[in-house]
Amino acid sequence: MRIAVLEDDTNLLELVCSILNSAGHSAHPFSSGKEMLHNLRRENYDMLILDWQVPDLSGTEVMHWVREKLSSTIPILFMTSRSGEDDIVAGLAAGADDYMIKPIRRSELVARVQALLRRAYPNQHMPEHLEFGRYIFETRSARLSLSGQFIDVTQKEFDLALLLFRNLGRPLSRAYILEAVWSRDIEIPSRTMDTHISRVRNKLQLRPENGFRLAPVYSYGYRLEQIPD
The missing domain is CATH 1.10.10.10 (Winged helix-like DNA-binding domain superfamily/Winged helix DNA-binding domain)
Structure with missing residues (x-):
């Protein structure tokens, strides 16, 4: 699956993409919200992983655009350093399907991504x-x-x-x-x-x-x- 990842921390961006690629996906890194938005106008992705706080264009703004302009079924996982219940509820209400609190753990990331993809693409394991x-x-x-x-x-x-x-x-x-x-x-x-x-x-x-x-x-x-x- 093609997964676009937005994260302005270069080390974390590389880590997340490495984990996804190792799990058999094709990760596409973005460190700028505006860069991702520009690319989303031209390319197709099966899933998005968004950092909640990116300086130039926040993950929230990207998510609002995606939900308005693209398929409402594309799964979105947001990453945040905020662990408060209100922040998490706000993220889910804005259109995210799931969330992860930093620091990111490899096994949890793979499990959450796989769960969201199974839910969004139930026919991926195709009948004969x-x-x-x-x-x-x-x-x-x-x-x-x-x-x-x-x-x-x-x-x-x-x-x-x-x-x-x-x-x-x-x-x-x-x-x-x-x-x-x-x-x-x-x-x-x-x-x-x-x-x-x-x-x-x-x-x-x-x-x-x-x-x-x-x-x-x-x-x-x-x-x-x-x-x-």
Whole structure:
């Protein structure tokens, strides 16, 4: 999972990101609230971890923006040195899903992050069959069918198609798609992704008559849209 971390203490920021990366996530560090906000306008993240007090733009202000502009379901964990009940209640009321009091403990951080991700993405441990209209994904065998007819796709094409369908209506940045489908092999040429997108669009016949449309999002990435009947 891609997790954005806001913390102005460089040592703590490095520690939190190291813990998250070791747990199998992809941590993206930010020491400035304004820098994070600028990035959130362009990139997708599965979770946010916010320091409550950051000089230029507080975690609270970032959280308010996220809840207003982005998905209300994206999990947010806030870190604070305040242990007073009123402060914690205020943080949760502002839109946080959970909190941690500094100093941060490795095992507790991993446990809280995993719990929030399980709650926010209950389908992460996917069933063997997923249906989206006329499309059926068989996750164990990586087989895909449309109206009962199997479609010949590679593993990468299957992974890309499933990523798009599981994020219906959500604009996905090129960086997010790259990391989700090609993992850490980020040296692949840009045209490789575009080629796969084109193949998925053609092989799956993503057209209005089949209920879906794969559209580019200018200077950002792609979005799979469901067409109403």
